[in-house]
Amino acid sequence: MIRFTNISKRFGRFQALDSIDLELGTGRAIALIGPNGSGKTTLIKCLLGMVVPDTGAITFRDKDIRHDHAYRADIGYMPQIGRYPDNMTIGQLIDMMKDIRQSAGRPLDEELIRDLGLQPLLHKRMRTLSGGTRQKVSACLAFLFDPTVLVLDEPTAGLDPVSSGILKEKIDTETAKGKLVLITSHILSELDDLVDEVVYLQDGRVRFHKTIPQLQADTGEKKLVRAIAHVML
């Protein structure tokens, strides 16, 4: 569904991405993991067209995403640090996004707004929100338009255990519906029963891209944390 071909990106002297080749299929939850600064977020931003790669091409449903914007209607993005206009309330923000991203005929998925308990907070201004609540808003916006691809950058960072559980459940149901979910996270133990594949990035390169059973077989470890530790050593 999404194919990265020879993607490189350099920020000044820093090589953020170094000829990345990757193919992501639909109906799977894929974990994008790697140390800090390994290029996870940059890769995601390339996919969303926020960062323009120096070389290479990204295709979404076999269409080059360069000079295109319509493909983003199929992507729900939850940023690592959700930054929103300060003096808007949560309700206004959600209404604005609905208004801008008119999904004619497409049903809205407001399940998370209800489940994460945002309903009573709709009148609160973005400026006054805690990091966790902000994260909840990001999650709601990512799932709101029922997109076929979900890109979640550190989705559970800053969320309390209950909310994080609700979000993980949601991710599971969406994957089961045949969506492609791309998750980056540092908390590997969380990913264990969530993802089907692992992409490991290091220094802007793909170290490996394996399914969980394959990884378990190769390393002889059951838990993702141990398996990754095994590879890193």
Next chain:
Amino acid sequence: MNKLIKYVLLDILRNRMLAAYTGFLLAITVTMLCLGDNPTKSILALLNIVLIVVPLVSLIFSTIYYYNSAEFIELLLGQPLKRNRILLSLFTGLAASLLIAFCIGVGLPLLIVYPGATSALLVAVGGILSVIFSALALLGSVTMRDKARGIGMAILAWFYFSLLYDGLVLFLLFQFSDYPLETPSVILGALNPVDLGRIVLLLRLDSSAMMGYTGAVFQSVFGNAGGTTLAFLILLGWTTIPIWLSVRRFNRKDL
């Protein structure tokens, strides 16, 4: 696109700084109109203030607004929207709100007290300067990543267009005073939107006699209806070129 403009406009109109700017312009205009009994004198005094204040506020306000909307831009970039539409909506919202502030602050009282072509011309000049300088601010903000540098750049640009440029022109005119300078001075005047606005209005007020022979040359170039049109066409160029450049940069920018 219209929806985006709506949201930007709503956001800016709620801004206290813009309300303060409107109030300030209103106070100055009313004071000027009350002080002078002679319309020409009042309009001339008002022109001098407008030419200083409008570029400064347009530049600084637009620059700060752009940097403060970084979150908003980031949010929109993840949506199925074209990049140039995002930037153009931002610009349209900014320019429109500055224009509204100027029209309420200066245009309304001026046109009520002295309705006429000269007042209308002053409003037109001030209005187009608002748009030009928010376009220039946009170009600066898109180019500079850092907020402090962007604002510094905006202040520098204002300093250049309002003070430095005139000094440079004077210096050149003195240095080459042995040569016929009519054509160069007309060209130099057109290369600065603030000067161009001033010239158009001074000619209209018939103060060009005070500018000596150069004034006569200006009169022959910009003094008629065709000349005023030409001046406004140049001013239009001062708007479109910075916008075009900033859209080009914004399309290739990493955010």
